[in-house]
Amino acid sequence: MSIPSNSLLLYAPVPIYPGKGGYLLEDQACNGLRLWAENFDRVIVMHPLEHGAAPPSWIPVQSSGIDLSRVEMVALPTTYRPDQFLIHYWSVRKQIAQLIDRAHYLSFSIGGLFGDWGSVAAIEAHRKGRRFAVWTDRVESEVVRHQAQTAQSAKARLRASLYHRPMAMLERAIIRRATVGLFHGAETHAAYAPYAKAAEIVHDIHLREQDRIPADELNRKLHRVLDGPLNICYLGRADAMKGTDDWIEVMAGLKSAGIDFHATWLGEGERLQTMKAAVGRLGLGKQITLPGFVRDRTAILKALREAHLFVFCHKTPESPRNLIEALVSGTPIIGYDSPFPQDLISANGGGLLSPKDDVKALVSSLVGLAGDRKRLSNLIGQAALDGSAFNDVEVFRHRSEVIRTYL
Template sequence: MNAPLRAGTLTGAQPVQDDTLLIYAPVPLHRDAQGGLMVEAQAVNGLRLWAANFARVIVMMPLSPDPAPVGWVPVADTGSKLDRVRFEALPMAYRPDQFLRQLPATRRRIAALIAEARWLSFAIGGLFGDWGAVAGFTAKAMDRPFAVWTDRVESEVVRRSAHVGPWKERLRARLTHRPMARLERAVIRRASLGLFHGKETYDAYAPFASGPAEIVHDIHIAPDDHLAPQRLAMKAGAAAEGPLRIVYAGRADPMKGPLDWIEVLERLAAMDVDFHARWLGDGSERPEMLARVAKAGLQSRVEMPGFVNDRTEILEELRRAHVFQFCHLTPESPRCLIEALASGCPIAGYTSAYPADLIAAHGGGVLVPLGDTAALARELAALSADRARLSRLILKASADGAPFTDEHVFQHRSEVIRRHLG
């Protein structure tokens, strides 16, 4: 467990490298049947982009004992993409007893890795087993400047979950959300730089930063993934007729508001709006969603194919859809909204700082108060009735999504790290 796991050719402990980046990412590693490492496919792209901006990258990740889920790929199959990336597998220790048992040795190991790198950036989120927070405290004790990164207000997400789900999960949420918030703020205060994905997390965490804080993004949309101008024009023109095509792509978890999403469709049906909707994704709420669809008699108008592994297929769904309907209930910065805009798919959902900031320049969407399913249904019905407005909104959505590419956002984050941690 203590030996480094490498994708490239780096060997042994090394002195501080002039351009080595050390990061912690909470996305778990897994092993295949032969013992080889497996990493999430999207994480491969992120690590590739980090390596494009730094000479070497060391990435710490927790190692899960479970079989790899769909979407994980063997590190050995990544070829030259990760030849300057070294994996360091940390123990997965989310129970208090596991964490306390693993803490001394893991902290020493993290300190040794910090000594190898010039640039430090740690993702945080959670309580027990949050090695990003441990890395932050360790770096501060070593008098090393570091960046802290997060893409959602984890403690607030947990606080809001204290009212849903099984009683054990509710109790755990009630007991942990306050110490989780204190831990988040303690690490952020000690960081030399705060990197907060989207305005939602920036507004929540920037007041606690003692150093610079910046809004950054963590997306995986290549320039070629954006809807081409010719196809965008065809989409805007074709929106003049046919049923209103609605889509969502993401987990069917309570924080995503899936039952609100279904309620909006029920309201549209009651208003005699001609629509066709698809939810791409699996999750704990999917059975109840399917039951609601059946009860409302919407099986021919609402499709829920479950988890879709093919990213190209997901992007094609977004490119075909007229509207990306979302009902997110917790403060986070979901990447799916940016992917929708880049696909010329206007966003329509509950307002918060993040989506409002995304469409501030061109207005490529419509937003309603949190939880107001009636208002959201009225907005969608109005778009269905006014196809000229819908066509204009498609063009505006594409304009709002234009600045977002994976190469640009990773280069920006790398430049910010160099500027503030140099």
């Protein structure tokens, strides 16, 4: 059987849901599929299938702008329990093997243990002697190791303590067998490149060129920041790995230092109620707003553009897209040091980084900026320059070119 020369098989762990007249898929994942189809003639993508009510950001694929004449979606069972995974393993592996035979280029997202069909696809591609790429945006085993210490339930902590070591072994085994590892950002690249035959830093963002802060708005921001309260923002899940406790502690430190500020955390998660309780306990109700999940993309971009500072306390090795979103919005990134933010601001210095887990040092950086508004204004301009290289069309074109080069 001849394989179309410009065809691509993907595994993406973002789940799909059944809907009226077709599948529902997360809006940014839909944008990704649309962009893959702009770079390949034929795209086959495998997704785990979930049932029940889809989350708010899942939209009908039929009306998402994807060219469905060139994109084929394949639903695989969701099997994150060991018994479910073992029941479906051989039938799904056979299905994946058939799909591998239909595509010229192969790229699989990996991360997890049971139910990680991307790793199964990689194993099958290696068995067939096919060249393939693996992609990941965080060190999943390290995230799970962190959960073994921070998960709210004893059951979750036990599961994480049992899973993270074999998960790390599987990650490394798959990466060693891949033709190339595509690692989103410097953080994952630094962790995984030693195990790869070839490794490339790539990015996975869904910011359009029109999402960039306009020049006139940036100019107004540069002047507006020279006085008034600091406007601090964070966008992301309210999870322990995002450093929710540290973030609240930083805000408490600013209040203790007499800094006039307002901070907003946009996002929901298992730690949101704990954060709200801490805000009440520490008397930060006038300084901190915790609205939870915000569906309106326009409102999110508005919040990022209006913020003077994007303050983050990330605990685990990952390459979060929110730092890029902040820079594209002309908002300096101020937080814990690691390879990913170092790389993002290496050209123009659009941020300040403190030692990881050092709340006092981070508070000190923020207090310094609050007292030196000219420096803060300059930092905003530098952040916009550091964000100038990022948009979804370019990053997906780059990933596509890397795949063609190696495979």
